[in-house]
Structure formats: structure tokens, C-alpha cells
Amino acid sequence: KAQTPVKFTLDWVFQGPTSPFILALDKGYYKEEGLDVTMDPGQGSAGAVQRVATGAYDIGFADVNSLIEYNAKNPGKEILAVFIAYDFPPFGVHTLKKNGIEKPADLAGKKLGAPVFDASFRLFPAFAKKVGLDPKSVEHVNLTPQLREQSLVQGTVDFISGHYFSSILDLKARGVPAEEIVSFNYSDYGMDVYGNGIISSPAMAAKPEVVTAFLRATAKAWKEVAANPQAGIDAVKTRDPLIDEALELERLKLSLDMNVLTPFVKANGMGNVDPERFARSITDVSEAFGLPSAPAPDKVFSDKYLPPKEQRMVAP
Amino acid sequence: MASEPLVELRNVSLAYGEGRERMVALGDATLSIEKGEFVAVVGPSGCGKSTLMKLVTGLLPPSTGTVLVHGREVTAPIPGVGMAFQNSTLMPWRTTRDNIMLPFEVVAPHKHRLRRHRAEYEAKAEALLASVGLAGFGDKYPWQLSGGMQQRCNVCRALIHEPEILMLDEPFGALDAFTREELWGVMQKLWLERRFTAVLVTHDLREAVYLADTVYVMSRRPGRIVKRRTIDLPRPRTLDTTFEPGFVEIVHELRERIQMEHA
Amino acid sequence: MASEPLVELRNVSLAYGEGRERMVALGDATLSIEKGEFVAVVGPSGCGKSTLMKLVTGLLPPSTGTVLVHGREVTAPIPGVGMAFQNSTLMPWRTTRDNIMLPFEVVAPHKHRLRRHRAEYEAKAEALLASVGLAGFGDKYPWQLSGGMQQRCNVCRALIHEPEILMLDEPFGALDAFTREELWGVMQKLWLERRFTAVLVTHDLREAVYLADTVYVMSRRPGRIVKRRTIDLPRPRTLDTTFEPGFVEIVHELRERIQMEHA
Amino acid sequence: MTGRQRRLLRLAMPWLTLAVLLIGWELACLAFVVPEIILPRPSRIMEVIVQRWDILLRFCLETLWTTLAGFVMAIAFGLLLGLAVGASPFVYSGLYPLLIAFNAIPKVAIVPILMIWLGIGALPAVVTAFVISFFPIVVNVATGLATIEPEMRDLMRSLGASQWETLTKVGIPRAMPYLFASLKVSVTLAFVGSVLSETVGGNRGIGFLMLSASARNDSATTFAGLFAIALMGIGVYAACALVEQRMTRWAVRGQPSR
Amino acid sequence: MTGRQRRLLRLAMPWLTLAVLLIGWELACLAFVVPEIILPRPSRIMEVIVQRWDILLRFCLETLWTTLAGFVMAIAFGLLLGLAVGASPFVYSGLYPLLIAFNAIPKVAIVPILMIWLGIGALPAVVTAFVISFFPIVVNVATGLATIEPEMRDLMRSLGASQWETLTKVGIPRAMPYLFASLKVSVTLAFVGSVLSETVGGNRGIGFLMLSASARNDSATTFAGLFAIALMGIGVYAACALVEQRMTRWAVRGQPSR
Numbered sequence A: 001k002a003q004t005p006v007k008f009t010l011d012w013v014f015q016g017p018t019s020p021f022i023l024a025l026d027k028g029y030y031k032e033e034g035l036d037v038t039m040d041p042g043q044g045s046a047g048a049v050q051r052v053a054t055g056a057y058d059i060g061f062a063d064v065n066s067l068i069e070y071n072a073k074n075p076g077k078e079i080l081a082v083f084i085a086y087d088f089p090p091f092g093v094h095t096l097k098k099n100g101i102e103k104p105a106d107l108a109g110k111k112l113g114a115p116v117f118d119a120s121f122r123l124f125p126a127f128a129k130k131v132g133l134d135p136k137s138v139e140h141v142n143l144t145p146q147l148r149e150q151s152l153v154q155g156t157v158d159f160i161s162g163h164y165f166s167s168i169l170d171l172k173a174r175g176v177p178a179e180e181i182v183s184f185n186y187s188d189y190g191m192d193v194y195g196n197g198i199i200s201s202p203a204m205a206a207k208p209e210v211v212t213a214f215l216r217a218t219a220k221a222w223k224e225v226a227a228n229p230q231a232g233i234d235a236v237k238t239r240d241p242l243i244d245e246a247l248e249l250e251r252l253k254l255s256l257d258m259n260v261l262t263p264f265v266k267a268n269g270m271g272n273v274d275p276e277r278f279a280r281s282i283t284d285v286s287e288a289f290g291l292p293s294a295p296a297p298d299k300v301f302s303d304k305y306l307p308p309k310e311q312r313m314v315a316p
Numbered sequence B, C: 001m002a003s004e005p006l007v008e009l010r011n012v013s014l015a016y017g018e019g020r021e022r023m024v025a026l027g028d029a030t031l032s033i034e035k036g037e038f039v040a041v042v043g044p045s046g047c048g049k050s051t052l053m054k055l056v057t058g059l060l061p062p063s064t065g066t067v068l069v070h071g072r073e074v075t076a077p078i079p080g081v082g083m084a085f086q087n088s089t090l091m092p093w094r095t096t097r098d099n100i101m102l103p104f105e106v107v108a109p110h111k112h113r114l115r116r117h118r119a120e121y122e123a124k125a126e127a128l129l130a131s132v133g134l135a136g137f138g139d140k141y142p143w144q145l146s147g148g149m150q151q152r153c154n155v156c157r158a159l160i161h162e163p164e165i166l167m168l169d170e171p172f173g174a175l176d177a178f179t180r181e182e183l184w185g186v187m188q189k190l191w192l193e194r195r196f197t198a199v200l201v202t203h204d205l206r207e208a209v210y211l212a213d214t215v216y217v218m219s220r221r222p223g224r225i226v227k228r229r230t231i232d233l234p235r236p237r238t239l240d241t242t243f244e245p246g247f248v249e250i251v252h253e254l255r256e257r258i259q260m261e262h263a
Numbered sequence D, E: 001m002t003g004r005q006r007r008l009l010r011l012a013m014p015w016l017t018l019a020v021l022l023i024g025w026e027l028a029c030l031a032f033v034v035p036e037i038i039l040p041r042p043s044r045i046m047e048v049i050v051q052r053w054d055i056l057l058r059f060c061l062e063t064l065w066t067t068l069a070g071f072v073m074a075i076a077f078g079l080l081l082g083l084a085v086g087a088s089p090f091v092y093s094g095l096y097p098l099l100i101a102f103n104a105i106p107k108v109a110i111v112p113i114l115m116i117w118l119g120i121g122a123l124p125a126v127v128t129a130f131v132i133s134f135f136p137i138v139v140n141v142a143t144g145l146a147t148i149e150p151e152m153r154d155l156m157r158s159l160g161a162s163q164w165e166t167l168t169k170v171g172i173p174r175a176m177p178y179l180f181a182s183l184k185v186s187v188t189l190a191f192v193g194s195v196l197s198e199t200v201g202g203n204r205g206i207g208f209l210m211l212s213a214s215a216r217n218d219s220a221t222t223f224a225g226l227f228a229i230a231l232m233g234i235g236v237y238a239a240c241a242l243v244e245q246r247m248t249r250w251a252v253r254g255q256p257s258r
């Protein structure tokens, strides 16, 4: 069977949470679907959206909220998300017990360390609004990801924002005991936003059968990884032989538990959205980002590329 | 001497610098050089002899007046010149032989032939080196030579491509009397064979009279030509010639004219 | 001349290069120079005269033999020397005056005084420039001077700090006869006043005899000292002296000795 | 062309090239319908610059002074190290490989460590600008010293000059044109360094501005920042060029003045 | 010291300095109890290198060839542009400010655009290495040409040499020591460029390795990557130095050989 070339970009480096893609590639699931996939790591969601928007890549894995922002700013050139991977987003802010922050309201007047492109940071105003905090009362310091957790440990900043499967593991690696870490996950505070999803370039969107085939193979891999996380880690290892297996396994498990295998996914399968919640999330995000107008939900997500539900039941 | 002169200077003057810095180095020089003539220029230090040479070859444009070569006004350096500058300009990154062969790499008929006839050209360079007493020094770098040896190389480089016009700016100043006199002979022999046009700047009046057909004497700065003396001693001249009364008399005559400049 | 000599060379030889490249430039030279003596060295081009000068001042270590100054072996350049190198080493980024004043910036008693007594030192430089016929050229850069002018500057720089030992390597080679003879007078006057020790390398035998107490003649490469001739003509010598039979005879004697080297 | 015309043309050249470049860019963007998010048109960038010149100016000044501080340190240190490397073959062989190694390492890997030690703010930016920009100065100064003609060396030795005197009286002036050449490279690196440090951490300078603009997908502002850096670079270059013209005139003697 | 001892010492110097540096680093880490995640001890880094040398080597080779390809392009282009800039005052005044502007811009802002055009993989890495590293060559070549002594220029003109012949027979050989000096700077920048491009996109090379290591806080591996780059830098330097020694011997004549 002739192979359709597909260029696929991740949002970040090869890590546990993105292992299903690698597994699908390595085990030939894409090939079985007639796809010749090449896969590259990325430099953040905004970059991944850009890459797909410009057609440099056909399909990407990116934060849906970045996509909302892009679509709001480029009306008429919208990019569609075709599959939601993180039903609950891994967004949150984190601090240490010693800083005396016990509830979100305590964040007022504190110093936030975060990279400016960090999704948790960009959504912080929405989170603040939900918990009744004036976002302006928080002082922000831009920090590269390598500096973020260290700065928290050193006390340069009072709290940080970031994907908790990065930040918490990172803090632990710096010798902070788990019980010292205080995390506020946005999804626990009524933030109904979605996390990462698979996005498709306009050119690819015109070939629904290819997109669907890609999603089918991906979902299959996700199911396999959900059942056997170690298989995912083994796959990552083929790409990046130097990874710390235990750490990546922990990261993968965290993301599976908290972002992927949510009750909604267990009930409805992976990939789809709850339309009402999705519309709400778009409003929230648009407000947090200060966008001129909120894009219509059907300009952000389409379910018409999804494979049938039974192929998306990934929970073991 | 009715034929059209090869090089003609008409009321040429040259000033270096501009504004307050301006200094006239050469004032109102008029002279003409026939094809095949051997001209010598003598005069006190700093009177503009080197400047004159650069004007004749078009390396410097005159401030006023015109320089004509073959009857046409000169605006760019004229081709087919061999120049030995006063301060030797050997390239320290080339061996002596390669330095001498530089004209072959640049001048027109040779540069196309050099690749295929390398050995022939190298032999030529070696022969020339030998004729100035530097046999076996081809592989040395210029900074491995003594001052006088460097000067001899410098002259060789000007000669090697058999130019029509040869400009020699104090070519033997750093040599002992005997080496120098030997080279006069070499030079005269070459000239008799090839009859190139030559301009020689020197402080040695015996050298001037030995080699030249015409000697020009220049005044102190700003240099003007104050005397033109044709030397009609028979050729070939030998070292013995230099002790003949006719020769000695001319030298004395020139010497006295220069001395007037020093009064 | 019973006192201890200032500089003494004992069986000194010098070879440049190593291995196949090795070439003996100076072979087995033995000579001694008294304090206050004016020595001249003559010899064919490339015989090792410049090399000898560098050995005497410790700029080059001898390959064999020993160089003694004040009875002690020389291992590093000796201080208090004024050297005029054969190729003028003026710095193109300094004006003529600043070039000449270089020794004041480096040599011991002056460098500490220069700041406060700048005007005085500058006056000294101007005076020296004027004495070699370069009055008014202090503000020019070396590349704005003619070849002969550069050479005069080069000599000025060697003289200005009134060194105890003066080394002059063909200092007047690029000058016309009259300027040169003027400078002989200047040099002799300075020497009579200060009685420094001087070594002069030259190709002009009249120059050597006019200025020196002792003339050494060197053989062809590898250079050896083949003749030592003391000149006991009375001082001060004048240009008239050079036409006296005694003078002319010495010149002839030296000339003949050198000619033997050229046979 | 007369001398006057030549001089005028020489003054106009940078502007002409710039104009050609920008117009070409603008046209290319229009012709290939390049989306603004990838590469904004110069006219759009100018618009942003005009609109937000006050903010840009403030951030620029922050970057400018850290850069200059780092650059000045680089000159001082580069000269000293260059002298040491050029003067002694032992220092040369001991230090050169390490310097190469250090400079081949992307500074972006080191800046976070720097910040952990130095804190966040102007200091790490100055230090980054410094460490990234001293090397070109070192190599040219060292080369200048290593290639002093032996004749000059002999001259200085015969006067009993110390190593240091030889360096300052011969080595440095002689290498002056190359010293200025290295400053041109060095100043561009200093800008790269301080902007780099600003993107790694802190809330100051053009680097931060560009990073946060790009996080908002605001390409026009990001490019306005790039333009601002380019402009500052040219400004510092012009200042250096003025000094250069005075100090290296001897080296380009007889050449049409530049 | 005899000449032989000196030569040996000179060969040993880089290793000695390196040893001193590493031991100092190790001791400092031990003394101040620096956590490995911030700055690993050299012994730890060595451990990683020894354990994973095969993987490191594979990634290194990828980086090395892109770097070398970019470096070679930079040499060729730098020479040509340097010739143009050095030979004509118009090109000089027209291009220099733009070159400065271009080089002051952090390349990290341009690489993503490059990738959109060129795709991911080796090509953008080569191009980045090239654009980041040609400038030092340009400035030194241009300076070499602009400062040709007028005497040499006159000599070539009197022979009727073309501009090009003057450049190749005088300009280039004369500037050779500085050309090599600029190569030293240039090669380090080429490494920075290709590593930079590897971190921005693609899954190849030491840059990728370091990025993913640092994303998971594996400092020891990140530093192993840095060490690998440093080593490659020194390797390329050593190769250049060999050629340099042959080609610039005339310029350091009379100097103790380096």
C-alpha cells in the first residue's frame, strides 16, 4: 500500500507523556494505516502551532489554549484541533510549605516565577479570577524552565507555574520531599480548560481519511501505553537513549492518571470534548489572554475526524 | 633623437598632502626619455627623485602638468615596467625564488605560460640569482638574507620579466664597492643586449656616469631639474673607463653642480 | 691600551638555522673593543657584519665562543646601547619626533623624567633632527619621508639618549655624498664630545677611515676577520684630511685587502 | 567621480543598502503572501516601532547599558589575556585549547547556572555579555603580538625594554587595526549575550520584551525588538568606527579614507 | 631549560591547565556541597561519558559534520565577502553596518524561521552554523586588505596586477595569521550555531541530547554533552593549528615556534 508522508511535531522533547506517539511509530501502527510519519520534538506549544499553521508540519501535538489564541489572532486562517489528548490539563501553580501558602488566596502579593510562554502562567489570570484573586497583585519574574524550580527552592520566587508532571518531579529531583510541595491544580479550582490535543494543518484537514488514520493509530498506541506504561518508556528510549527510565515512568503515570484517564474519557473514549465545557473554556481562555474576541468552538475543534468511539476506549 | 620620445614630462609638479599639510615635493619638471635611453637621476636626499620615478610610471598622478608615454597622457600605472623600489618590497611569505618569480605570475604573456613551463622559468630565476652572486639562496626567505642580498633580489625581481622600461631606485646602495661594480657590468651587458629604457636613481656619481646616456641633476626640495648632461663615452664601458680623464671630468662636473645645491 | 677592553669576542662563531638549513654566517671572530674606541667594520655583502653587531650587543647568542662585556659573559641584550639597524625600523604609527623619542620612553633615567620634562626632551629631539637636516619634519610620519630622510631618523633614534655604546649599521648608505659628509662631521663632533664606544658597519672606505680608530676587514661568508688596521690620523679630521696622502693610502690599502676577497 | 561625490556616496551607501534590503523584504513578503506570524513585513514592524517607541526605548536602554558594561569588561580582559597569550608560548599552549573549548560551548547552557549564583537582573546580563564577547579580542591581540617583526623586537630589546613595554609600544599599536576589527565582532556578541541572558530570566531588556511578545504570537513586536537591537549595534559600531578612524589612519595611509 | 624540555612542557601545558581546572572544579563542588542538579562534579560527568560513550559519540558525529559543513561554507563566504569589503570602500560603508546589525541579532530568533523554510534536520543546522560564524572571518580578511602597505600596492600596480591578483598575492598571505585567528573564533561560533539549531528543532546531535537531558534535569548528561562539544572544538582547533603552523611560519619567524 502506498504510504502517505506525514510530518508530525511534538510540543516538547520526547518524554513519558508523549511516548504513545513514539510507540505507534516504532510498532508500525502508522505504517499499517498507510502513513509514513516523521516525528520531531518541539520548542513549546506556540511553536508547534506555528509550525503546523505554516505547513512546515502536517500534524502537531500542542496545547489547545495556544491554538485558541492563534485562531483568535488569525481569523480566517484557523487551525483545527482534531483530537484532545489531555482531558484535564496538567496546569497548576506550585509552592513549598515553608512559604506559608496554604490556599490560593495566599498567593496575593507573592512573587511568581515562570517562563512567559508557559501555559500555566498564561492561564494564571483565569485561575486567579476563579479563586477570587487579583492577578495584578502577583509579581511575575520571567525564568527559563531550567531555572524555575531551582529559584523556588532557593527562595528567589515564592511560587511557580508549570505542568505538574514537570514541576513536581523536578522539585523532587532537587531533594524537596513530596510532603513539602503544595500544588494548586487549575482543574481542581473550576478551571474547565482542556490541555494538549492533536492539531492538523489546513492542507491535512482536507484529507480526513489520513487524519482519521493517524488518530486511530495514535489511540491504539495510547491504549497500549495505558495498559503497560513500561512499553511507552521503552519506546522513548529508542529515541533518546539517555533518559532516566524511572523518572519518565513516573511522569507518564502521573499524566495518565490525572490528564488522560479521566472519568469523561473512561466513559466517552479519548479525543472528544464536552461541547458545553469546551465553549466555556474558550471564553475563559480568551479572557485570560486578553484576546479581542473568543473564536467560535467549531473554529477550534472538530470531532468529524475522530475514529469511532470503540477505537478510542483507551482505558484499560 | 628626432623620433618621438617614449616618456615625456611637461611642467610636472607634485605636492603631497592637502591644506596645511601640503608640501611640494617636485616642482616643474620637464624632461623626455627616448626609447632605449639609459637615464640617471642624481640629487640631494629628499629632493623628489623617488617621486619622479613614480610619476614617470603613472603610479602617482601629477598635481599639475602632464606625463605622456608614447605620446598619450598617463592616467594609470603603465604596463610593462620593472621597478626596483628604494625600500625593498620583498614578501616575507615567499622564498627568494618565488619573490623573484612574482612578475611571471602577474605579467601578461608569462602568467599564462607559467604553469606549463615552470621549470624553464625557474631556471631563468636561478640564472639571474647566480648572476648577482646569490646562487643557492633561492630557497631562503628574504628575512634570512643580509641587507645587501635583499637589495640584489629586489633588483632581480625588476629585471626578470625583461620589461621595456626599467626603474631602479638606488639599487646598489647597500652593496660594497666591488659587488656594486660587478653589477654595473651585469647591468650594462643586459642593456646592450636588450636596449630597454632605464631610469636609475643613485647617489653614486660614478655609477651614474658609468651606466647612463643622460644624467639629470636635481635641486634641493622642491626638486627641479637643474642640469642635463649627456654622456657620450663609448660603450661598452669598463672599470678602466672610470679612471679615464674624460670620465673623471664628468663626475667632477656633476659633483660640483650638486655641491652648489648644498651651499 | 692596557686597560680591560669594554667588549671582547673570543673565537665567536654563529650559525643560523638547524640541520640541513644550518649556515655558518660568522666564523671564529676574535676582537676586542676598548671603551671609547670608534671601530669600523668593512667587508663584502653577506659576510656577517650585521650578525657581528647583534652578537656584540647580545641580541644573538653565539653558537660557539664567548662574548664578554666589561669582562662578564653576555647572555642577554646589554643595556645602554644605541642601535641603528640596517633596515630602518621606524614605527609607522608614530611621527618622526615620537619615533626619535622612543628611547626616552624606555631607557632608564629618562623614562621616569619624560612626563615632567617633556618640553625639554622634545627640544632635544628637534635639535637633533635639525642637525641632520630634518628641521621641521618632526610632525611627519616616517612614510611621508624620503628613503634618505628615514635613514637619518633611524640614526637619530640611536643617538638621542646618548648611549655609551653606539652601533651603526650602514647608517648613511641612502644619502648623497654631500649630506653624508656633513653627517661624518656631525658624528665626529659628537664622538669627540662624549667619547662613546662606537661600531660602524659601512661599505664606504672613506667613511670608515674618516671616523674610526680601528678598521676591521672581514672575509667573504662565512665571515672571518682578515685584517685589523688602526688609523692614527689626528683628530678632528676634516674633509680636507680625506685628500691627504696618508688618508688616501689607508683607503687604498683597505680596498686592496677587500678586493682579494672578491678574486 | 570627484572626491566630494565619492565621499557623499560613501555616506549614503549604508542607507541605500538598507533601503534595498527592506524594500526587497517587503516585496518578497507581499509576493509570497508570507503570514505575519512567520515574518512580518518591514512596514508592519515600523508601525509597531512608531506606536510603541517609548516602551521599546526604555527596554533598549536597559539592554544597552548591560551590553556596554559587558563590552568594556571584555575589552579590558581581552587585552590582558591577549597580551598574556601572545607574549608567552606557554600561556598560549596552555590556555588556547581551553579558551576554544569554553567558547564552543553554547552560553545558553551556562547562563542559568550563572543566574543561580548571581541572582536575576542586570548582573548576569553584564557577565554573559562579557564572557561571550572577550574571545575575539583575545585572538587578535595575541596574533598581533605573536607576529611582531623580529626587527622591531630586536629594536626594543636593544633598548632594554621590558616585555610589557614591547607590548604596549609595539604590539598594541601595530595590531590596532585588528583590535578594532575584533571589537566589531565582539560588540555584536555582547548584544547577543545580554539579550540571551534577558530571555533566560528577569523582566528587563529587549530580550524579555521579545520573548514575551513571541509567547503572545506577536511577531511584529518581536521583530521590532530585533530591529532595535540591530540599531543599537549600528550605533555602537559607529562610535567605534569614529575612534578607529583616528587611531588607525597610519595603517590605511595612501588608501581612500574610509 | 633546554629547547627539548621547553617543547615538552609546551605540549604538556594544555593538559596541565585542564587538570588544574577540573580538580579545582571538583574540589569547589565538594567544598560548597553544590547539588549535582545545579553543577555536577567533573568526576560524575566523566562517569556518564564513560558509561554512555557510544551514544554520545553517535550524537557528536552528527553535530560535528553539520558544524564542519557550516564552517567550511563560512570560510568560503567569509573570504569572498571580506575581499569585497576590504577591496572597495563603497562595499565597506554599504555593508558593514548591515553586517553588524545582522550579527547583533540573536540567531535564536531567526532559527525557527529558517526551519520553516528549510525543514527540520541537518540543513538548518548547517545554515545556522554558517550564518553565525562567517562574520569574524569577514572582518579580519577585510582589515588585512585595507591595511596592505602602499609600497606593496605600488609594487603590484607597477606590474599591472588586477585587483584580484593584489588580493590573492598580497592581501591574503599577508593577513594569513589573522585569518587563522578568525578561524579560531569562527569555529567556536559554528559549534554554538549548530547546537543551537539542534535544540530548536530536530532530533539529532548533541544539542538535542542536551535539551532533552536538561528537560528531565539530568545535569550530568547535559554537562557530558557540553564536554563533548568542548572536545570537538579542541579537535577542530588542533587541526587548524597544524595547518596554521605551516602557513604562517614566516610571520612568527625568529619566535620560539608555537
Ligand SMILES: Nc1ncnc2c1ncn2[C@@H]1O[C@H](COP(=O)(O)OP(=O)(O)OP(=O)(O)O)[C@@H](O)[C@H]1O
Binding pocket: B016, B017, B023, B024, B025, B044, B045, B046, B047, B048, B049, B050, B051, B052, B086, B221, C143, C144, C145, C146, C147, C148, C149, C174
Ligand atoms: N607619501 C608621502 N607623503 C607625504 N610626503 C612625502 C611622501 N613621500 C615623499 N614625501 C616627501 O616628498 C619629498 C621627496 O621625497 P622623495 O622620496 O621623492 O625623495 P628622494 O629624492 O627619493 O630622496 P632620497 O634620496 O632620500 O630617497 C620629501 O621631502 C618627502 O618628505
Ligand SMILES: Nc1ncnc2c1ncn2[C@@H]1O[C@H](COP(=O)(O)OP(=O)(O)OP(=O)(O)O)[C@@H](O)[C@H]1O
Binding pocket: B143, B144, B145, B146, B147, B148, B149, B174, C016, C017, C023, C024, C025, C044, C045, C046, C047, C048, C049, C050, C051, C052, C086, C221
Ligand atoms: N635570520 C637569519 N636567518 C638565516 N640566515 C641569516 C639570517 N640573517 C642573516 N643570515 C645569513 O647570514 C649571512 C650574514 O648576514 P649579515 O646580515 O650578517 O650580512 P652583512 O655582512 O650584514 O651583509 P650586508 O652588507 O649585505 O648587510 C648571510 O649569508 C645571510 O644569508
Ligand SMILES: [Mg+2]
Binding pocket: B049, B050, B051, B086, B169, C146, C147, C148
Ligand atoms: Mg628616494
Ligand SMILES: [Mg+2]
Binding pocket: B146, B147, B148, C049, C050, C051, C086, C169
Ligand atoms: Mg648587513
